[in-house]
Amino acid sequence: MVKLNNLLQYFSLGQSSFQSTMLASNFTAVAIAVHTLPVLPYSYSALEPYISSQVMELHHSKHHQAYVDNLNAALSSYVTALLNNDIPAQIRLQSIIRFNGGGHINHSLFWRNLAPSETPETDPVASAPRLVNEIERTWGGLDEFKETFAQTALGIQGSGWCWLVGKQNGRGGLQLAIVTTKDQDPIVDEGMRPLLGVDMWEHAYYLQYLNGKTKYLENIWNVINWKTAEERFLGASKEEAF
């Protein structure tokens, strides 16, 4: 037990990006990944003028980093609580894991569903023909979809996210829907797949748009990466973090 705790402490120091280890066979395999901040596929200023460099830098290097750090710390404590059979501690940690794990998942998805404007990725018709077809079938058109998305996002009371998701239907296909999640709750429901997400926390836009979140929602379509959304829709995407 002492050795095991040392090992876990080693993991929590983050000296390795991923640790998968064999433990004594009388333990259920305990392997914890030390999660890391994903590298952005573009520079902080690449989404200008729609999302400012300052917003991007703080959002990625400070906010997302904090979710990663807090997730690693909570998972490390959770493993200790498991090994100590400390059920109250395990339960206490669940909301912290949900919040910070959700924050890590959501931001990782978000960065990849953004791209510099005027690139092929931001052209929905060229980069997401199958998804756009399904959007038109569901909402009557891309503009109608964007309008519904904006109204749904503006209805969030507090911090949260607005998502285009695909829900598995009975015929093995995906049915599209717009959903919101509060705070950092992630989309982890069985049979539901996030296709693209927009961060509606104030830190995502406030330095640039102040209280003008309607404008933020209008502008963000210039930097939505439809290629990523199409890949997710077709089930072909390889998400870095998961």
Add this chain to the structure above:
Amino acid sequence: MSASLFRTVLARHGALAAKRSLAGNSFVRGKATLPDLKYDYGALEPYISARIMELHHSKHHQTYVNGLNSALEAIAEAEAKGDFTKAASLAPLLNFHGGGHLNHTLFWENLAPASREGGGEPDGALKKAIEADFGSFETFRKQMNAALTGIQGSGWAWLAKDKDSGNLAIVTRANQDPVTGQLVPLMGIDAWEHAYYLQYENRKAEYFEAIWNVINWKTVAQRFEKA
């Protein structure tokens, strides 16, 4: 408090009230209005910037006031039509905007410039109660900051008095949920990002430290004595 929050508009908008009474319901409607601040937007500098105060009061609070009035109107319309399903469906909007209006109104009043009533420590009966329930003012302050830091998303932390037991407690509320029921809010700190982001960015711990310099303990003591 409600008297200061709602101003009857019967006199000023007599025509409107008369029009409403045509539906067969004769009632006096109070309309929420944005309260004036008792200090300038720049008066809480350097702890809270003038820019934050201006946006927070003139834009954010105003939006809650407008949202509350719209929700009340929509509920009254639904009620007039006997559409109680519709009325009930408006409850979340009433809670959010009504809570936003109440919370901000309390907040502005429990702040004051550091050069005037702001900062320092409470005295008298409130000081005694804090020491009895938290051990010391410093312990209370630390617990309040821990509660603020622990909020996952948008929300508020409050020092509240339990009307039944008379005890003080620190409570947090998500989003704009107001402190109601047997708890009487004495002092609130806004943990929404719009309350600090322009000045403190992601460093919210610095904001939670700084705001103690502008807490109006005189107001808090008055609320404590009335509760």
